[in-house]
Amino acid sequence: MAREQRLARVFVEIADSLIDDFDVLDLLQRLSTRCVELLDVSAAGILLADAQGELQVIAASDEHTRLLELFARQHDQGPCVECFRVGAARTNIDLGRPEAAAAWPRFTPRARETGFVTTHAIPLRLRDRVVGALNLFQTSVHRLDEDEIALAQALADVATIAILQQRTLERSHVENTQLNHALASRILVEQVKGVLAERWDTSVDEAFVAFRSYARSQHLRLTDLARRIVDGTFDTSVIPAPETHV
Incomplete structure (x- = not known):
């Protein structure tokens, strides 16, 4: 292309x-x-x-x-x-x-x-x-x-x-809310990457790809899925594990 x-x-x-x-x-x-x-x-x-x-x-x-x-x-x-x-x-x-x-x-x-x-x-x-x-x-x-x-x-x-x-980009509290939310989301996702990588005995990159692919296929927000995994309310066995390459 x-x-x-x-x-x-x-x-x-x-x-x-x-x-x-x-x-x-x-x-x-x-x-x-x-x-x-x-x-x-x-x-x-x-x-x-x-x-x-x-x-x-x-x-x-x-x-x-x-x-x-x-x-x-x-x-x-x-x-x-x-x-x-x-x-x-x-x-x-x-x-x-x-x-x-x-x-x-x-x-x-x-x-x-x-x-x-x-x-x-x-x-x-x-x-x-x-x-x-x-x-x-x-x-x-x-x-x-x-x-x-x-x-x-x-x-x-x-x-x-x-x-x-946001509707009003010039409001400083809106900016801080967006940034803080994004940063907090990243921390959650980092935790999940580590958990899944250890569980599947794979790299964190491969774990993230599998996690993200599942979230998108199920129309779930990354942060919401990550939070459920971290608090133990989601069964990670339903997420297809990355294919291992010999």
Whole structure:
């Protein structure tokens, strides 16, 4: 399928999701995956600021990216953290250059160990308000051109609108409610991923795919299903386990 067609399908998919009771966590998870598909990057992660202004991981295209994002936030450094603070994109950062190691002495070697050689950070913003950042990683040296960066910003802007969607976007308490709800949902889902991965003796990525596929097939919100699993009111044996590969 041509890139233009894939892009059109992504925005239709997002538009279809923006209903009164949409699942923001599932939408952001899909968006991080679509970033990988559309921008020819290796991995993507979305971070949101909590009520205290601290960045928290909300979605990632794979588990390695989630761990790297957690590392970046924990040590309060990295392009994504910097992007959020200044509200401007940081793109085509070569992690092999001495400047990167000097700027982020803990983040850079960890990213290199994970296999990433280039990174980009795009702000999640609405007008002059920044609520998070989109982090893109590449395992090969390939510069994103101006059109690709503009597309990345457009996807980040769509994510921001989805997060802040309410009838009155300018009410700060609405913003905080949406962000706090999304972050709390992520914590629940992380717990369930770990429980299912241990139960099935599989990776957390495979466990999440199985969990998410079941929720969507049953028209259940990820958060609602995760809460039922955590409080013990849902029988997880009805969820088809991931196929094991020998």
